[in-house]
Amino acid sequence: MTSGSENKRSQNIPVAKRKRSLKSRLQWFADHVRNHWQIYLMLLPTIVWFMVFLYKPMYGLQIAFKDYSIFRGVANSPWVGWEHFQALFSNDQFIRAVSNTIKISALNLLFGFPAPIILALMFNEILHATYKRTAQTIVYLPHFISSVIIAGIVITAFSPSVGIVNTILGWFGIDSIYFLTKPEWFRPIFVGTGIWQEAGFGSIVFLAAIAGVSPSLYESAVVDGASRWQMMWRITLPSILPTIIIMLIIRIGNIMEVSFELIILLYQPATYSTADVVNTFVFRQGLQNGQYDFAAAAGLFNAVVAFVLVMIANTLARRYSRTSLW
Amino acid sequence: MQKLLLTTVIAAGMVTAMPAIANDSLKIVEGDPLELTIQMNHARYPVYEESWPVEQQAREWTNVHLKDVTVGANIRNDENSGKTEALNLMLATGKIPDIVGSSRIKDFVNQYGPEGAFMPLNDLIEEHAPNMKKFFDEKPEIKSAVSAADGNMYYIPYLPDGKYGRAFWIRTDWLNKLGLDMPETFEDYEKVLRAFKTQDPNGNGEADEVPYFARQWPELIRLVTLWDGRSSGSDTYHDFMVQDGKIQHPYAGEGYREGIKNLARWYDEGLIDAEIFTRGSSARDFLLSENLGGSTHDWFASTSGYNRLSSEIDGFEFKAMAPPASISGKRVEEHRRIPIKPDGWAIGGTNKHPVETIKYFDFWFTEEGRRLANFGVEGMHYDMVDGKAIFKQEFLDAGPVNRSLYQVGSQLQGRGYFQDYGYEIQWSNEFALEGIKLYDEGDYLIDQFLGVAFNADEQKVYDRHWGSVRDYMLERQQSWVLGNGDVEAEWDDYTAQLDKLGLSKVIDVMNSAYARQYSQ
Numbered sequence: 037m038t039s040g041s042e043n044k045r046s047q048n049i050p051v052a053k054r055k056r057s058l059k060s061r062l063q064w065f066a067d068h069v070r071n072h073w074q075i076y077l078m079l080l081p082t083i084v085w086f087m088v089f090l091y092k093p094m095y096g097l098q099i100a101f102k103d104y105s106i107f108r109g110v111a112n113s114p115w116v117g118w119e120h121f122q123a124l125f126s127n128d129q130f131i132r133a134v135s136n137t138i139k140i141s142a143l144n145l146l147f148g149f150p151a152p153i154i155l156a157l158m159f160n161e162i163l164h165a166t167y168k169r170t171a172q173t174i175v176y177l178p179h180f181i182s183s184v185i186i187a188g189i190v191i192t193a194f195s196p197s198v199g200i201v202n203t204i205l206g207w208f209g210i211d212s213i214y215f216l217t218k219p220e221w222f223r224p225i226f227v228g229t230g231i232w233q234e235a236g237f238g239s240i241v242f243l244a245a246i247a248g249v250s251p252s253l254y255e256s257a258v259v260d261g262a263s264r265w266q267m268m269w270r271i272t273l274p275s276i277l278p279t280i281i282i283m284l285i286i287r288i289g290n291i292m293e294v295s296f297e298l299i300i301l302l303y304q305p306a307t308y309s310t311a312d313v314v315n316t317f318v319f320r321q322g323l324q325n326g327q328y329d330f331a332a333a334a335g336l337f338n339a340v341v342a343f344v345l346v347m348i349a350n351t352l353a354r355r356y357s358r359t360s361l362w
Numbered sequence: 363m364q365k366l367l368l369t370t371v372i373a374a375g376m377v378t379a380m381p382a383i384a385n386d387s388l389k390i391v392e393g394d395p396l397e398l399t400i401q402m403n404h405a406r407y408p409v410y411e412e413s414w415p416v417e418q419q420a421r422e423w424t425n426v427h428l429k430d431v432t433v434g435a436n437i438r439n440d441e442n443s444g445k446t447e448a449l450n451l452m453l454a455t456g457k458i459p460d461i462v463g464s465s466r467i468k469d470f471v472n473q474y475g476p477e478g479a480f481m482p483l484n485d486l487i488e489e490h491a492p493n494m495k496k497f498f499d500e501k502p503e504i505k506s507a508v509s510a511a512d513g514n515m516y517y518i519p520y521l522p523d524g525k526y527g528r529a530f531w532i533r534t535d536w537l538n539k540l541g542l543d544m545p546e547t548f549e550d551y552e553k554v555l556r557a558f559k560t561q562d563p564n565g566n567g568e569a570d571e572v573p574y575f576a577r578q579w580p581e582l583i584r585l586v587t588l589w590d591g592r593s594s595g596s597d598t599y600h601d602f603m604v605q606d607g608k609i610q611h612p613y614a615g616e617g618y619r620e621g622i623k624n625l626a627r628w629y630d631e632g633l634i635d636a637e638i639f640t641r642g643s644s645a646r647d648f649l650l651s652e653n654l655g656g657s658t659h660d661w662f663a664s665t666s667g668y669n670r671l672s673s674e675i676d677g678f679e680f681k682a683m684a685p686p687a688s689i690s691g692k693r694v695e696e697h698r699r700i701p702i703k704p705d706g707w708a709i710g711g712t713n714k715h716p717v718e719t720i721k722y723f724d725f726w727f728t729e730e731g732r733r734l735a736n737f738g739v740e741g742m743h744y745d746m747v748d749g750k751a752i753f754k755q756e757f758l759d760a761g762p763v764n765r766s767l768y769q770v771g772s773q774l775q776g777r778g779y780f781q782d783y784g785y786e787i788q789w790s791n792e793f794a795l796e797g798i799k800l801y802d803e804g805d806y807l808i809d810q811f812l813g814v815a816f817n818a819d820e821q822k823v824y825d826r827h828w829g830s831v832r833d834y835m836l837e838r839q840q841s842w843v844l845g846n847g848d849v850e851a852e853w854d855d856y857t858a859q860l861d862k863l864g865l866s867k868v869i870d871v872m873n874s875a876y877a878r879q880y881s882q
Contacts (some may be wrong), residue, residue: 106453107479128863129830196636217639217844304639306840308833325829326450 100336104329113329120333129308130334133317136310137338141291143227149287151231152238153280157268159239160246175236187301190229191216216302219310226302226311230295245279246272278359285353285361289346292338314338388423388730390721395421398719399431399459403448404705404776406768408435410463414771415739423730426722431459446470453479458710460719463776467517468508468704472815475516481709481716482514490717491724494518497780503812506879507702511817517708518723518778521701524786525807526798527597528581528697530686531665532657535679536563544683548588551686555633558656566653573656574628575635577646581659582638583839585628586612586621587696588688593618595811597700600832602872604811609872613835614860620689622842622849629843639840650680657683659697663764663786666794682797684804695806702812706778726779735779738772753788763789814875823871827864834863 069076095110100120102113124130155175162168178186193199194215202212215221253271262270296315303311314334322331346361354360390396402410410430411417421427433455434448445465452458458479464470471480487494498505508519537544537554540561545551555573557563564571576582580599586592592612595603602609612618628634635641635649649655650668653675658665662682672678685693709719725731737744737751744751753763760766764786767773773785790798801807816824838856841847849856 105474105477106450107474107477109456123826127830128859129833191640195640214636214844217840217846219841219846304840305833305836306639306844306846308837309841320833321829323447325825326446327825327829330826 097332097336099329100333102329104332106328116329120330121337123330124333124337129312130314130317132309133312133314137292137294137313137315139310140223140226140294140313143223144230144294145287145291147227148231148234149284151235153242153276155235156239156242156246157272159243160272161264161268172236172239175239177236178233179237181233183295183297183301186229186233187298190225190302194225217304217306219307222303222307222311226299229298241283242276242279245276249275277357281353281357281359282361285346285349288349289342291345292342388725388728390424390426390718390725392425395425395427396715396718397427397429398461398713398715398722400428400461400463401432401448401452401459402430402461402463402707402774402776403432403435403445404463404465404774405445406773406775408432410776411771414769415742416734416771419734419739420725420731424722424725426718426725428461458712460710460713460715461707462710463707463774463778465705465775467706467708467776468519468813468815471516471708472510473821475510475514475708476512476818479711480516481711481713482512482516483518483709483720484513484515486709486716486720487515487724490720491727493724493727497727504702507812508706509879510815511820511875511878517706519706520703520775520778521780522699522703523781524783525698526662526801527699528659528661529665529695529797529801530657530659530683531680532683533558533563533655533679534681535677536656539563539677545686546684547687547691548689551588552628552633555628555656556631559632563656564653570654571656572635572649572654573633574658575641575645575649575655576638576658577643577660579639582625582634582843583622584659584696585625586618587694588686589617589621589624590688590690590692591615591617591619591621593696596813597697597810600835602811602869604809604876609811609814609869609876611835611865611869613839614857614865619849619853622839626843626845626849630845634843639844651675653678662794662797663790666791666797669791669793681793682800684800685806693804693806694808695801696808698807698810700810700812703775704813705775707776723778726777732780732782735772735774735777736782736785738767738770743767743770743772750784751782753785758789814872814879816871816875820871820875823864823867827868831860831863831865831868834859 099110099113101115101117102110103116103119104110104113159168159172162171194201196202196212196214199212199215201215206212213221215225249272253275254267257267257271292314294313294315296313296319299311299313299316300319303316315338318331318334318338321327321334350360350362400410409432410428412428412430417428432448434451436444436448449462449464449467449470452462453474462471462480474480475482487498504519504521505515508517509515532544532554534544536558540557540563542554542557543550545554558571558573559569562569562571574582574585578599580593583593592603592615593599594601594612600613603612604610625634629636635645638645641648646655646658646660646665646668651671651674665680666682668680669678671680685695687693707723709716709723713719726735733740733751737753738757740746740751742754743757744753746752757763757766764773767785773781787795838847838852842849842852
C-alpha cells in the first residue's frame with residue numbers, strides 16, 4: 037500500500053507528460069486502478085468470464101489445422117495444414133449449410149429484426165396501463181420457455197393428425213400437410229417460431245429507448261398540430277435510431293449463429309436441404325461422428341465470416357449514421 | 363470347465379448358506395481387497411453402482427472391488443451416440459479408469475487402443491484367463507470380429523444369447539373381423555393393410571386406423587426386404603452388409619430402389635403412419651392402446667406384452683406373423699440378435715493391475731460369474747432348481763424382469779459376459795414363445811455383418827466421407843417415401859452423388875479391412 041498523497045500527485049500530471057514513457061504510463065494506470073478499484077472490481081467477473089469461456093478455448097482452435105486425437109491431446113497431435121478446410125469446401129453439404137445459414141439469417145433479419153421494434157412502437161401507443169402491462173407480460177413469456185418445450189409445442193401444433201394448424205386448415209377444406217417433413221415449410225416455421233419466442237423480450241430494449249425520448253419534443257409537436265402517426269414517424273423512430281443501429285450491428289455479428297438447438301429438435305433428414313446450417317453440420321460431423329478437427333475448421337470458418345460481417349456493418353454504420361459499436 | 367463344474371457340484375452339495383468354501387477358488391487377490399476404478403455408461407444403465415447386490419457378491423467372491431468414476435453419464439437409452447460422447451469426454455479428461463465399459467466401445471478402443479489408451483488383451487487372456495481362453499478358442503469368429511487392425515483384442519464383448527430380436531406383428535383379431543387370412547406374400551400384406559385402412563376394423567366409424575407403424579422410423583425402411591432390398595446388414599440401422607464375400611451398402615442396391623418406390627406408394631395411400639418420422643418411441647404404446655395401430659415390426663418380448671390390452675379393448679390380439687414372401691418369393695427376417703455386440707469392457711492403458719483385472723474379467727466367464735451376470739444373486743433373485751437358475755416368483759412379479767435385473771447389476775451391456783437366453787424365456791409370455799416357434803420353424807434369419815476394424819489410414823477415409831454419405835442417403839430416403847421426390851427419376855443422380863461424396867472410397871476401405879480381418 038502506498039500513501040494517498042502520492043496517488044493524488046501522480047493523477048495531477050498533465051496528459052502530455054503522462055504519455056512520456058511506458059513506465060510512467062503503467063504507473064499512471066496502476067494508480068488509476070487503485071483509486072477506482074470498486075469499479076474495476078465490478079468489471080472483474082466479466083473479464084474472468086471472457087478469459088475462461090472465450091479466450092482459453094481459443095487455444096484449442098489449433099486443432100482445425102491438426103490431425104487431432106483426443107488421446108494424444110491438442111499439443112501432441114500432428115499438424116496437417118489446410119487439409120480440413122480443403123475437405124470442408126469440397127463438401128457439398130457444408131456449402132449447402134453455409135447457404136442455409138445465410139438464408140435463414142436473412143429471413144430472420146428481414147422479419148425477425150423489425151418485429152420487436154414494431155411491437156415496442158405499438159406498446160408505446162397503448163394508453164391503458166393495466167392492459168399494456170398484461171399484454172407485455174404475455175409476449176415476454178415465450179422467451180423463458182426452453183427450446184425443448186418450444187420444439188414440442190411446434191411439433192404438436194403442426195402435426196398432420198392432431199395439430200391445431202391442420203385442424204384450422206381442415207375447416208377451409210384444405211388437406212392436412214405434414215409440415216415438418218416438407219423442406220419448403222421449414223424456414224417459415226423456424227423463423228416464425230423465433231419471432232413468436234423472442235419478439236416480446238427483444239422489444240424491452242426499444243421500449244427503454246422510447247422512454248428516454250424527451251417529452252418536450254412530443255409537447256411541441258402537439259402544439260404544431262402533429263398527428264400520432266406523424267409523431268411516431270418523425271420523433272419516436274429517429275430518436276431510437278441509434279439503439280436500432282447498435283442492435284442491428286450486434287445482430288449482423290450473430291448472422292452465422294442461428295439458434296441451432298431448435299433446428300436440431302425440429303429437423304429431419306427429409307428437411308436437411310433447407311434446415312441444415314453450419315452449426316448443425318458441425319454438431320453431426322464433429323460430435324456425433326467424432327471428427328473434432330474437421331468440425332473445428334468449420335466453426336473457425338464460421339467465426340471468421342461473422343467477424344468480417346461485424347466489421348463491415350460497423351464501418352457502414354459509422355459512415356452513414358455516426359452511430360457505431362466502436 | 364471340468365474343474366469349475368466340480369467346484370459347483372461340491373458347492374451345491376454343501377449347505378447353500380455356507381458359500382465360503384466354493385469361493386476361495388474364485389478369489390483373485392489375498393488380503394486387502396483390490397480396488398479398481400471403472401467407467402461404465404451403457405444403454406441399460408448410466409453408471410456403475412457399488413451398492414448393486416451383484417457387485418457385492420462379485421466383490422465377496424473375487425476380493426476385487428470396483429469403484430465408479432464414470433464421467434459424462436448419459437441416461438438416454440434410446441440411442442448410442444451419447445455413449446460415444448461420454449467415452450470421448452472421459453478420454454479428453456486425460457484420466458482413463460482401470461476398467462472402461464460401454465455400449466459402442468468397439469470402434470473406440472480399436473482406434474485409441476493402438477495409440478496406448480487401452481491394453482491389448484491377447485497375451486493376458488492367453489496366460490491368465492483360462493475360462494475366456496477356452497471360450498474364445500471354441501468360437502474363433504469372436505476374436506476376428508472384435509480385433510483391431512493391429513490384430514489385438516482391446517475389449518471383451520457382451521455376447522448376446524438367443525437368435526430372435528424383432529418380428530412382424532399384426533392385429534389378428536382385426537384379420538378375423540374382416541374375414542382375412544394371415545398374409546403370406548407382400549401382395550397379401552398390402553391388401554391387409556389397405557383393408558385395415560378402409561374397412562374400419564376398430565369399428566368407430568372413422569378411417570383413423572394406422573395400418574403400419576413403428577417406434578423407430580428405420581423399421582419402415584425395413585419393409586424394403588419385401589422387394590428383395592435390404593435396410594441394414596446388422597442389428598444397427600443403415601449398416602453395411604456382406605454380399606458374395608464383398609461389403610456393400612444396402613441403400614445403393616436395386617432391391618432398395620424398388621422397395622422405396624413401393625413404400626412411397628404405400629405412404630401416399632395411407633397404409634403407413636403419416637407421422638412415422640416424428641411420432642417417436644411412444645408410437646407403439648399410443649397406437650396400440652388407442653386401438654389404432656394394425657401392424658408393426660418390433661421385439662418379441664416387449665411387443666407380445668401388449669396383449670394385456672385385451673382387458674381394455676374387446677378381443678385385442680397382437681400376434682407375430684411370419685415375414686411375408688418377397689417379390690421373388692423369399693421370406694426373410696432381416697433383424698436378429700447379433701451374436702457379438704460392439705459393447706463390453708476394456709482395460710485402461712494406465713491400469714497398474716492388468717493381471718488381476720483380466721482375472722476379474724475371466725471371473726465373469728466362470729459358471730458362477732456367468733450366472734451372476736445373467737440372473738442376479740442366488741437366494742435373492744433366483745434359486746437353483748435341478749441345476750437351473752429359476753427366478754423367484756416375487757422377482758418375476760416385480761415388473762419387467764430385464765429392467766429389474768439392470769437395477770441389481772445383472773445383464774449389463776457394459777460388462778463382457780456371455781448371455782444366457784434361459785433368463786429371458788422365463789418371462790416371455792405365450793405370445794412371444796408362440797412367435798419364436800413360428801420363426802424357428804420357418805428359419806427366416808440371415809447372417810449378419812459383424813463389423814470391421816480399420817487401421818489409421820482407413821479410419822481417416824471412413825471418418826471423412828461416411829458421415830456425409832449417410833446424411834445424404836437418409837435425406838433422399840425420407841424425401842422419396844414422403845413423396846417430395848421420385849426415386850425412379852432421381853436414382854441416377856442419387857448414385858452419382860453418392861459416388862461424389864465418397865461412398866466408393868468408404869466401400870474400398872471397408873473391403874480391405876474386411877479381407878484382412880475375416881480371411882484368416
